[in-house]
Amino acid sequence: MIAERVPDDARAHIEDLAAFVTASPSSYHAAAEVARRAEEAGHTRIIETEAWEITPGGRYVVVRDGSVVVFALPEDAGATTPFAIVGAHTDSPGFKLKPKPTTHGPGGWWQLGLEVYGGPLLNSWLDRELELAGRVVTLAGDEHLVRTGSLLRIPQLAIHLDRGVNDGLTLDKQRHTQPVWGIGDPESADILHTLAARAGIDASEIGGFDIVVADTQEPRAFGHGQELFASGRLDNLLSTHAGLVAQLNATPQRSIAVFASFDHEEIGSQSRSGAAGPFLEDVLLRISGALGAGDAERMQAFASSLHVSSDVGHAVHPNYPERHDPVNKPVAGGGPILKINANQRYATDAHGAAAWNAACAAAEVPTQEFVSNNAVPCGSTIGPITATRLGIRTVDVGVPILSMHSARELTAVVDPWYLSRAMHAILAR
Template sequence: MDGVTSPIPAEARTHIDDLAAFVTASPSSYHAADESFRRLVDAGFTALDETEAWRIEPGGRYVVLREGSVIAFALPDGAGATTPFSIVGAHTDSPSFKLKPKPTKTGAGGWWQLGWEVYGGPLLNSWLDRELELAGRIVTSSGDEHLVRTGPIARIPQLAIHLDRQVNDGLTLDKQRHTTPVWGLGDAESADIVARFARDAGVAPDEIGGFDIVAADTQTPRTFGADEALFASGRLDNLLSTHAGLTAILKARPAENIAMFAAFDHEEIGSASRTGAAGPFHEEVLTRILGALGGSDEDRARSFARSLHVSSDVGHAVHPNYSERHDPANQPVAGGGPILKINGNQRYATDAHGAASWNAACRSAGVPTQEFVSNNTVPCGSTIGPIAATRLGIRTVDVGVPILSMHSARELTAVVDPWFLSRAMSAVLAR
C-alpha cells in the first residue's frame, strides 16, 4: 500500500496540531491523565469519585481519574445491566528516566548532577545532548498531591570525539555512569532538586513525603518534510493513541454499547500496578458501571461476552535503512493508515473475530488499514492487549499507528495516521 502524502486533509492537520498541544501538556503520565480528565470535564463529562457511591444514568457521560490513569465512558439511552462495552485502550507512560531517592549529587568539575534510573526501554543514545525537563508529582506528608514540571533543566552530555576516537564505530553507554545528567554548577549546598519541586508547588521542602518524577524531552512537536507530511515529537509512544482515544470518546454518541476510553499507566514496565492494565482499575470500573445499572455477576458475564476492546499502541513502520528487519510481505508504511497487529504467540491479542471487527470499523470510517506482523527472527514487543484480554476475558484486538524511532526521545509518524486512527476509534465507539 502506498503512503498518503498529498494533499493532507485539513481535518488531519487540525488533529495533529491538537496532538502536539496534548503532548506538550503531558510530560509525564500524571500530566497526561490530568490533561485528559480536564478536557473531558470541560466537555461535560461528570467526574466520579472512587470513594463515593456512583450514580450512573443511561445517556450519561462520566470520567474517573486514578493517578496516572483515566477512564471515561458514555452510555446509550437504552443502557442496562447486560449492555456490552466498546472500549478503546491505550497507555499514558513513555520510556524515560525516573528520579531515585536522594537524587541530587555533585560530580567532578563542580557539576551538579541527578541520580535517576532507566524507566522502561528507551533508546539511550537518543537522550544525549538534549535539554530535558523533570515532571511528575510530589506528595506531601499530609497526602496532598501536586503536579510539577521544571521546564528545560538537565542534559546528558556526550563525551567529545577527541576523548573517544572510536565512538563512531560503536557507542556503548553504561546505564549508571554515562546517563547521569548535569543541571547546574557551583556551590554544592545549593544543589537541591527536591527543594526546586517544593518551591514550584508552593510547599516547604520538609513537607514532601514522596515523589514520582521522570525526564521528558522539551523540544517542541512539529510537522516537517515535503508538504509538511511528517510529524516529529517526544512521547508518541503512547500519547498518540491516548490522544486519538480521547478525541474519539469526546465525540462519542453510542447507539447500543457503552463507549469507553481507558488509558493506563506503567505499560512500559509491565503494567503490574494498581493503575496499570494488569491491575484492578479497569475491572473495578466496568463492574461498578454495570452494578449501578442493576447488574449481577451473571449480567456482567453476559455483557463482557459481547464486548470488544481495541488496544492501541504505536507499531513499526518499515524503516528504509533497515528493511531486512521487517517481514517481507507485511510491511506497514507511514501514511497508509492504522495497523492491525498480529502475532501467532499472542504477544498481540488479535484473533480472526477481532480482526474482522476492526476491519469493519475502518471501512465504516473510510479509513485505510494495513497489517503488522514481525519478521520471524525479530521478536515483537507486547501491549496492554493480551493483559486486558487475560484479566477481563473481553475479546481484544491490537492496533496502532506505524512510526519510526520507537522508544527514541523523539519519534516520527505521518501526519495523516493519527487522524485515521481516531476516526476508526470513533467508528468502534459508535456501535
C-alpha cells in the same frame, strides 16, 4: 503536491496532538489533561472513594494515579448492554528520579541520580534539554503536579576523548546517564527545593515523589509537504489522544463507550493503575452494578463486548528493511495497523480482525497489517493483558512510526487522524 494530499482535518488533529503532548510531560499530567478535556466536554468527574451515581445517557471520567477512564452510556443502557472499549497507555520509556537525587560530580557539576524507566534508546537522550515532571506528595497526603521546564542535560563525551565512538557507542546505564543541571557551590544544590518551589510548598513538606524526565523540544510537522510529524512521547500519547478525541465525539448507540489509558505499560503493567491491575475491571463492575447487573448479566455483557488495544507499531525502516516481514510492510501514511502474532503477543484473532476492518471501512480509513519478521522478537502491549484479565475479545492496533522508544519519534501526519476516526466507529456503535 504532497501538502494537498493531507486533509485539513488531519492537520487540525495533529496540531491538537502537539498541544496534548506538550501538556503531558508525565503520565500524571496526561491523565490530568484527559480528565480536564473530558470535564470541559461535559463529563462528570467521579471519585473512587465516593459513591457513584451513574445513569443511562450519562458521561463520566475517573482518574487513578497516572491512569484514566472516560465512559458514556447510551440512553437505553441496561444490565446486559455490552462495552465498546478503546485502550491505550499514558507512560513512555525514559528515566525516573531516584531517592536522594541530588549529587555532585567532578568539576563542580551539579548532577541528578536517574533510574532507567522501561527500554529507552539511551543515545537519543544525549545532548538534549530536558525537564523533570510528575507529582510530589506532601506528608499530609496532598498531591501536586509539577514540571520544571528546561533544567537538565545528559552530555555526551566529546569525540576527541573517545576516538572510536562512531565505530560503536556503548553507554553504561549508571555512569553515563546522570545529567548535569548546574555548577558552583554544592551547598546550594537541592533538586527537592526546586520541585517544592514549583508545587508552592516547602521542601520539608515533601513526603514522596514520582518524577520522570521529559524532552522539552516542541512537537513539529516537517517534510516536503509538512506531511511528517516528530515529537517526544508518541509512544503512546498518540493513541491516548486519538482515543480521547474519538470518545469525546462519540454518541454510543448499542454499547457503553469506554476509553481507558493506563500507566506502567512500559514496565509490564503490573501495578494498581496498570492494565494488569484492577482499575478497568473496577470501573466496569461499578457501571454494571449501577445498571442492576448481577453476575450472569455482567458475564453476558462482557461476552458481547469488544476491546481495541492501541499502541504504536513499527513502520518499515528505509535503512533496515531486512528487519521487517518481507510481505507485510506497514508504511507511514498508509493508515492504522492491525497487529497480529501467532504466539498471542498481540491479542488479535479472526473475529477481532473482522470487527476492526469493518470499523475502518465504516470510517473510510485505510488499514494495513503488521506481523514480525520471524527472526526478530515481537513486543507486546496491554491487549493480551486486558483480554486475560477480563475475558473480553481484544484486537491490537496502532499507528506505524519510526524511532520507537527514542526521545523523539516520527509518524505521518495523516495516521493519527485515521486511527481516531476508526476508534470513533468502534465507540459510536
